[in-house]
Amino acid sequence: MSGAPDIIIQEVCPRDGLQIEPVIVSTERKIGLIDRLSELGFRRIEAGSFVSPRAVPALADGDAVFRSIVRRQGVTFVALIPNRRGAERAIAAGADELNFVMSASETHNRANMGMDHEGSLSALAEVTATTGGRIHINATLATAFGCPFEGEQDEGKVLRLIEAYLRRGAQSITLADTTGMANPKLVRQRVKSVLGLVPRDELTLHFHNTRGLGLVNVMAGFDAGALRFDASLGGLGGCPFAPGASGNVCTEDLVNLCEDIGLNTGLDLPGLIALSRELPSIVGHAAPGQVAKAGRACDLHPAPLRITLAD
Ligand code: COA
Ligand code: ZN
Numbered sequence: 001m002s003g004a005p006d007i008i009i010q011e012v013c014p015r016d017g018l019q020i021e022p023v024i025v026s027t028e029r030k031i032g033l034i035d036r037l038s039e040l041g042f043r044r045i046e047a048g049s050f051v052s053p054r055a056v057p058a059l060a061d062g063d064a065v066f067r068s069i070v071r072r073q074g075v076t077f078v079a080l081i082p083n084r085r086g087a088e089r090a091i092a093a094g095a096d097e098l099n100f101v102m103s104a105s106e107t108h109n110r111a112n113m114g115m116d117h118e119g120s121l122s123a124l125a126e127v128t129a130t131t132g133g134r135i136h137i138n139a140t141l142a143t144a145f146g147c148p149f150e151g152e153q154d155e156g157k158v159l160r161l162i163e164a165y166l167r168r169g170a171q172s173i174t175l176a177d178t179t180g181m182a183n184p185k186l187v188r189q190r191v192k193s194v195l196g197l198v199p200r201d202e203l204t205l206h207f208h209n210t211r212g213l214g215l216v217n218v219m220a221g222f223d224a225g226a227l228r229f230d231a232s233l234g235g236l237g238g239c240p241f242a243p244g245a246s247g248n249v250c251t252e253d254l255v256n257l258c259e260d261i262g263l264n265t266g267l268d269l270p271g272l273i274a275l276s277r278e279l280p281s282i283v284g285h286a287a288p289g290q291v292a293k294a295g296r297a298c299d300l301h302p303a304p305l306r307i308t309l310a311d
Contacts, residue, residue, distance in 0.1 A: 007228075009042070015059065016238070019240060037233065078095065096136070100170065101176075143176070155190060178208065180214065187205070222263075233252065270296075
């Protein structure tokens with residue numbers, strides 16, 4: 001399909017997908033995966049993170065990855081960062097955009113980032129002060145729909161933290177459902193409120209399929225006015241510092257759904273399915289996504305062979 005996409009899907013497999021894998025994928029294979037992804041029509045790929053290598057050993061080679069991937073016109077390569085050190089490393093390696101992360105839940109933020117809200121917000125202020133407008137800064141609010149330690153997250157707190165992000169120079173916002181605690185009703189409510197603070201072109205929703213609600217949450221968010229969604233090839237992913245974490249919404253499952261209901265994604269679904277089918281050889285286990293196993297509904301199986309026995 002050509003023309004402007006109706007929905008923007010940002011691929012996060014190279015970051016969220018690989019950060020929780022027990023095997024450390026080699027730098028060359030990461031580069032190969034990102035280069036293949038960037039041929040499939042994505043405008044945005046989160047290609048790695050620049051965090052403490054002790055916290056996330058699987059992504060310790062972000063510098064080498066960003067330096068070696070093929071830059072394709074129109075593709076923004078995003079780097080996740082927790083602090084100024086991460087921002088400096090990411091910029092030196094050639095990232096096009098920074099994705100700063102803090103959790104709505106202070107308990108999860110301490111587990112994930114070793115900081116309270118004040119610590120993370122000062123880190124963001126430092127990042128915007130040092131980068132001085134040289135690079136776009138997105139800020140993600142993790143556990144924005146619920147936290148495995150604290151449970152429900154109050155909407156007033158979520159909105160206050162987004163305002164705090166915007167005051168410190170964040171130019172766009174992601175609401176992340178780190179351990180799949182959102183549901184369509186909550187998503188509709190939260191998206192409507194957040195769209196009062198953030199324009200729809202600058203809001204991304206990031207869902208995990210931990211309780212099987214990933215795709216319905218995307219559709220609820222889209223119906224409520226959101227346009228941009230994160231997804232991960234094969235449905236890999238999860239936060240290593242959140243108990244019970246599991247994979248993101250699966251990219252090819254989401255693209256398949258969009259195609260079935262007539263939403264243009266600008267992505268090459270057969271190419272995504274083919275690449276997803278290679279994931280087991282990269283991570284050493286089957287991926288949770290479903291369309292790569294079943295194929296598209298329009299890929300009809302040949303009719304069973306009728307065998308006529310000679311009499
Ligand atoms: N890149 C590389 N190294 C970094 C770094 C960065 N962005 N920020 C800090 N470090 C190093 C420090 O230099 C220090 O190294 P040392 O022990 O060799 O001296 C070590 O990491 C610890 O840093 P410190 O400032 O003492 O804080 P900490 O141990 O509380 O860790 C974070 C804080 C934020 C660096 C760490 O919790 C982290 O990287 N979290 C990210 C988790 C993540 O990626 N989760 C999934 C995505 S949301
Ligand atoms: Zn995630």
